Amino acid sequence: MTRQLFELTGTDPARRFSPFCWRSRMALAHKGLEAEIIPWRFTENERLAAHGGKSVPILLDGAATLTDSWDIALHLEQSYPDAPALFQGPPETYRFITAWTDTVLTAGVARLIVSDIVPLLGPKEAAYFTESREKRFGMPLAQVTAGREARLPEFRATLGPLRRTLTQQPFLGGATPDYADYIVFGSFMWARIVSPLPLLAADDAVFAWRDRLLDLYGGLARAVPALEA
Amino acid sequence: MTRQLFELTGTDPARRFSPFCWRSRMALAHKGLEAEIIPWRFTENERLAAHGGKSVPILLDGAATLTDSWDIALHLEQSYPDAPALFQGPPETYRFITAWTDTVLTAGVARLIVSDIVPLLGPKEAAYFTESREKRFGMPLAQVTAGREARLPEFRATLGPLRRTLTQQPFLGGATPDYADYIVFGSFMWARIVSPLPLLAADDAVFAWRDRLLDLYGGLARAVPALEA
Incomplete structure (x- = not known):
């Protein structure tokens, strides 16, 4: 199968x-x-x-x-226990970075890019998405992302823990990537694919890390069409 | 020795x-x-x-x-490899929570309690501490912590990743504490000992977790004199 x-x-x-x-x-x-x-x-x-x-x-x-x-x-x-480990310790020890990604990173990215998703959807899906997300944010999606360029420094400051870690080692997993890297990377892929907004400055350690993730597995993630400039 | x-x-x-x-x-x-x-x-x-x-x-x-x-x-x-493990996986996988604690938690606690430290010090140390910290913050320490009660909700909101994790499991390490717990706990002990400010609400999952940490090892941490109300 x-x-x-x-x-x-x-x-x-x-x-x-x-x-x-x-x-x-x-x-x-x-x-x-x-x-x-x-x-x-x-x-x-x-x-x-x-x-x-x-x-x-x-x-x-x-x-x-x-x-x-x-x-x-x-x-x-x-x-698949014989394939490389996703978790280098108990999965419970990956809960904190998951929670940070879900409550800080993904929420922060959403406030910068959510309105970019609508034009990528068909009419029926766009109507569903707009209504459900406007209810969640309590305002029109264009208003959620308004002035986003000016809010980029504030967003980038929230990446402090990620930045500090990635100046100490190439991946969140250490010398090689593990599931912690994929948890965090997913939110950057989301933004990259749907939005022209450059979330990361090119001289950011987080940018260099994202580049390494984009190159993994034959450039699997890089091959997906992206709107990021 | x-x-x-x-x-x-x-x-x-x-x-x-x-x-x-x-x-x-x-x-x-x-x-x-x-x-x-x-x-x-x-x-x-x-x-x-x-x-x-x-x-x-x-x-x-x-x-x-x-x-x-x-x-x-x-x-x-x-x-001491035969004693209980501090790290359940490679220490590199504990770098992110360390970075979060140092850049978000400890920095946030400092802005709420730094002025409380001065009265605990002798004259010479108080002069050193005040001068070096006022240089760091760029203002008098009383001004750093001014209006702190009103800033508690904002501080507590930054604990979101911790709170979510601790509603899923009793310790950051999972069923039992590991070095991740001690990293984070240290910043709460700092506040508890030097300041009367109640950083955590009693109905917070983070409060309950801190209580569990205070009870560990015969109440080692709880036995230290604290100013917290």
């Missing part, structure tokens, strides 16, 4: 832009595993419900169905 | 308040190791230089001298 990963796209199936799907795609590559890309669009909920899921990524791997990026990582680690 | 740990105090040698010294004191306890407390005060630089150090903690352990909390943790892990 072919391994399959449901990944979020807009009208262009090549532009897979979900930060959470990127965690799983990089985790698969880390393990040396192929997985067919199953493009999925907002509002196609019944396609996920058929597998018992509510959001992407969903991984179908033989008899196993995993409906969440964290569970996918645990599954890959347990099912 | 007796194991010795140089720890920062003010006029009362029982009030050991350095966040970095607390990392090492908890790490020693985790390993089941005793170490004589060597009280050290600001400006006593020649006492550190005698051991090749510039700041506390300094650990003297047999023939080994370690002049930095990170090096102390690595030394304890290597020298």
Whole structure:
């Protein structure tokens, strides 16, 4: 049976832009595993419900169905123990960086790029996305991202812990990348694919780290069409 | 030879308040190791230089001298491999939470409590501390902490990643504490000992976690005199 990963796209199936799907795609590559890309669009909920899921990524791997990026990582680690480890210690010790990424990084990126996503979507998905996100932010999406160039220094300051770590070692995992790198990288891939806004300055240690991630596994992530200038 | 740990105090040698010294004191306890407390005060630089150090903690352990909390943790892990592990994976995977603690947490705590440290110091140390910290902050210390009660919600919001992690598991290390817990806990001990300001609300998952840390190793940390209300 072919391994399959449901990944979020807009009208262009090549532009897979979900930060959470990127965690799983990089985790698969880390393990040396192929997985067919199953493009999925907002509002196609019944396609996920058929597998018992509510959001992407969903991984179908033989008899196993995993409906969440964290569970996918645990599954890959347990099912492919001879491939390079995603977690170099107990997965619990990766919870803090996951929480930081979800509450600080991804939330900060969203406030800079969320309005860029709408033009990438078909009419039905764009309507769903706009309504649900405007409800979440309590304002029009254009207003959420208004004045974003002026807010870039503030955003970049929130990357302090990441920057300090990456001046000490090439990857969050140490000398080589591990799942912590993929967790954080996913949010930068999200921005890179949907937005022309340059989140990172070229002389930032975080920029150099992102470049290293873009080069991994034959340039897997770099090959995806991006709007970043 | 007796194991010795140089720890920062003010006029009362029982009030050991350095966040970095607390990392090492908890790490020693985790390993089941005793170490004589060597009280050290600001400006006593020649006492550190005698051991090749510039700041506390300094650990003297047999023939080994370690002049930095990170090096102390690595030394304890290597020298006492049969005692419980401080690091459940490579130490490099603990760099991010260290960087977060140093750049976000400790910096945030300092802006709330730095002026409380002065009255705990003797005249000479108080003069040194005030001058060096006022230079760092670019303003009088009373001004740094002015209006702090009103800034508590903002500070508590920065604990989001910690709070989310600790609603998922009892310790940053998972089911049991590891060096990540001690890194973060040190900054809360610093505040607790020197300041009456209640940094944490009693219904916060971070408060409950701190309570668990205070109880560890026979209440080692709780036994230290504290100014927190």
